[in-house]
Amino acid sequence: MPRAQTRAATRPSALAPLPLWLTTMTISVLALLAGSATAQEQKVIKSHGYSFYGDLTYPENFEHFDYVNPDAPKGGEISLPFVGTLDSMNPYSGKGRAHLFSIFGFESLLGEAPSGEPLPADVYGESYCLLCESLEYPEDKSWVIFNMRPEAQFSDGTPVTAHDIVFSHNLLLDEGLKSYADAVRKRIPKVEALDDHTVKFTFADGISRRSLIETVGGVPAWPKAWFEETGNGLKDSWMDPPPGSGAYMVESVDLTKRIVLKRNPDYWGKDLPINRGRMNFDRIRLEIISDDTSAFEAFKAGEYTFRAEGDSKKWATGYDFSKVTDGDIVKAELPDGSPPTPSGIIFNLGREALQDRAVREAVALMFNFEWTNESLQYGLFNHRASFTQDTPLMAQGAPEGAELALLESLGDLVPAEMLSEPAVVPHTSDSSRLLDRRNARQASKLLEEAGWTVQNGMRVNEAGEPLRLNFLMNSSGSPTISAVIENFVGNLTSIGIDARLEKVDSSQYTARERDRDYDMIYDAYAAFLGTGTGLSQRYGSEAAEFSLFNPSGLASPMVDAIIEASLDAETAEEEDAALMALDRALRHEFFMIPTWYNDSYWVAYYDQYDHPEEIPAYALGYLDFWWYDKEGAEQLRASGALR
Template sequence: MSKKSSLLSAANFDRRQTLLMMGGSAVAATAGASASMSLADSHSAEADIIRSHGYSFFGDLKYPADFAHFDYVNPNAPKGGEITLSARGTFDGFNRWAWRGNPQTNASVVGESLMARPVWGTPVPADSLTDSYCLIAREVEYPADKTWCVFHMRDDVVFRDGSPVRAQDAAFTFNLFLEQGIRSWSRAVSQRVTGVEVIDDMTLRYTFAEDISRRSLIDQVGGMIVLSEEWYKETGERLDEPSVLSPMGTGPYQVGDYEFNRYVVYERNPNYWGWDHPVNVGRHNFDRIRIEYFSDATAEFEGFKAGEYTFRAEGSSKRWATGYDFPALDSGDVKKESIPDQTPPLNAGVIFNTLRAPVDNRDVRHALSLAFNFEWTRESLEFDLTTQRNSFAQDQEWEAKGPPEGAELELLTSLGDVVPPELLTEPAVMPHSSDPSRTSDRRNQRAALRILRDAGWTVDDRGRMVDENGNQMSLSFLVLSTWDDTRKATIETYVNTLRDWGIRVNAQAVDSAQGQLRFRDKDYDMIYTQIQTFSGVGTGLKQTFGSETAEVSSWNPSALRSPLVDAIIEAALDATSREEEIAALTALDRALRYERVIAHAGYIPEDWIAYYDMFERPDDLPPLGIGVLDFWWFNQEKYEALKASGALR
């Protein structure tokens, strides 16, 4: 229900429209003298070469080349201490990118990229949507037309075993991710990145396809993790196979102690090279980050009350309203805060898998959406704490309102017959309203039955919703046993309404491992989960909403395949100004709502957190994340006081 709720993962507290940061390409990497002509010669025919400490598509970096640290951090934050968080479910390894198994959610924190990327979920920087800054690379070089880019790497970066990082490692990782990595990413990148070339040990060049948008090319390859080629050769590890080994990366944290399905500790990397880098000043302040695993939501919350973990992001409105009355909170040992959330809320709700009949039919999806009673859910299950979500871009400048006009209308009109005529003249699709006094709204039921009848579904004399051949509509709703009681109750109420309409629904809960497998395989008709929001244009939009990778992309739980949406994304990628970008994003929001792939649930315009009073943070938080694991710090004196009082063990 919360903007912060983590539906298929845990210990993830900040988010952004940024999508898959990892990947590779099946293009060859050449090295050393075999790269033939010198870098200068290869650029001799190019004009308007840009060389910079960072990258922004529109060229408007916030921080200059000599910046000392990000504005929102405390550069004098003390280092030390431990913060403990929670997760539900299980884990069986540390290869975050395996196609099978149930890897630890945060296992990719051991690695870094040429440009700084989110480590614990907080954007880097957390005060700009459009900027990327060099990290393993010291500079990025590219022509004005962005047909290629060159990364000039630092010579002081080492992996956690102390071995130096070379351009060959970056090229190796790039190829590895395409050959063995996430299929949707590999497919997209191989069509956009035509080559990666090792110029020398510290210089790497990427070339890009012609006649494609220049969006998300440089920041995409720059945001890809860099892992050790030698480590993979020595261990024989594969990226697509589960593993108990943690990949060899360069990051500030490494896997320390762990016990599968019980806990994992990420500890400070003693060989970390980058403590004084401007990107890192004031960040990565904890010595240890521990994650405790619990079997269910009740055990998890009881563990927090008992001090088994020390920071909690609350996702249950019921628990936030009624559960925080335990002694440690009353005494002030635990702090409870609501922090205004300035980012777009995640698009949580009942999502329909458009690969599977009958929810491959837009009208059927519309009818089934009418069974969701947000008003009853808010009053009966969410303590009136949630707000109705209207849009995929809720409360943002690019939220579609009313009929299209101005630049948005011009864009939609330019797309031709792929745009339904009503999209040009009618207001954006809005959520239905429902009677809060009962779980099923009779007015909405009558409307839904009319829509279903027109789509070929009627109620027979046995009260079953059947097609023209007498086959009852049957739906599979994927539910995880580890989900909290509020979400389960919301699903149960919705499912019972569908059953009252004569629809057979299987909503038996499964464990987290089976749930992850079914989620990846899209083995469901409906699921209560989330679709990423968006604040800018990038090729990640194709992975989240595009047809080409719909069947394999885990970022597209609806498996949406819409020529309309595809055309808008292509137009968005060609935007040359932020104004054009806003118009395209508004059109995208309008089109997604038209497709009716989700029955939107409510959202909370705040982040709810509770923690034992031994952590501190900057007074002014950045707009894109709370950053508890990124730029908060530990207060030793407060910790000692909590120990002395018995609040902590």
């Protein structure tokens, strides 16, 4: 589907692709209209899947998702790089550095792609039963019951039961991320195993029902017996993780070299319609490499076989070696229908100097996207403006209609200029030179007005303290991004800001990122196509002080009110208006310098893989619904392109 598809095509209800248990971490408090019917009088809906509006694309008897090849062969291996260092196989505690591979073995009641992409990948905001065979809930969504599949089992052969679901839910509350536990404990007060294969979640009164069912349906299922026998918990590193019920299990782990997953030959769910045409590789291998330059050389040598490219210089100039020109490696741009990730240079709003919007605007003016794109990135990118870029939810011009009415209803929370002026867009710069003198003069004026004058070439406040900004970077990251930031820092110093680029190794970077030990950082938030309680986790005030998913520490009463309005929407049209207003508000708050985006996936891979002719809108899916071409692999080995 194209990026600017109509909302009628898909009814999203959550954030952009991430695992459901992460994306629905926080539940926003909203008053619900009291219904006249009692719980006993309400109609109970029983279904094979769930969406907030009740519309499901796939019927109960569907055979497979439309975008997969239902006859895709099983077999072979796909191998990928990880740049940096890892020290754990437990991603749930918030401690240590674990890879996405560490969640592959775990399933949930409602199906998710193990790679963290949406499932299904051709529609948004719909979930279908995996560990459950059906779910039921009343019209007011005050509770949900999951009827589990009795045949589901962990890789050690023990059954997955309702008791394991209850245990996993409570373990996340007791030992998981604080932002998740604090919110869920208040909003989901009761979970109970009605029998071995029936689990019921009861939701608190007087709160929004948005994302509650997806939240509990997305909890990873862990075997209660394993934790009791080993004494392990979420606070431990898990070098040898618990058995999961998923299609893949850990074959070997050496966190200095590689992680290897193998397909469970006894996987209980291999014949389910939700899984047909998916999870086709026998093995998935991750090669752990210290830096991106070494990782690229390893790809050229055939040490791994699939590379999702993010470096524009490499994409433009690095793929001219013989394996590409001879056709052994496929270099392709594949369509991406999701809104681009809102990445950019993020301000730590906890820093006193950066709490002044004028200072942030002055700093932003020193980023020259046009020169960066032409000189360092080969003109391959577009300048991102929006958190819902290139979708119908992108705020453009001045607000009108339902969006304007919503903003006006919020009173003094909304600045007057937001009601009459166009949505904030990035400044433009001279592409012919790194330092745009016009923007530098404007930045200097803003700093002067904010009380940062020049003394001996340095910006200082009334107390004579310098305006010092530390930019934290991962030393193992892309050399191109490093060059971009180095030039940006150079521009800042040219107007008297004591700006410093600090490169640290992966483990230090992770620890300092979690502690918000930086003034600026290159990071990302999540795009959104629909509302969901995960919006509060990303952009809301409730967990702003410590949320790992809000790197700026944004805490805006206006943003909170708009998120609440989106959750309170009773129609798709009301939801759309609220989300457009949210995009406008986030851009107004100016906590990020938006950088660039690409509307395609850049991939390079040895010619031994195949994929559906049409890539679905919301996932590239190379770890999900691509498959191994045995004949192509044999030709590569016969030619010596691969060992």
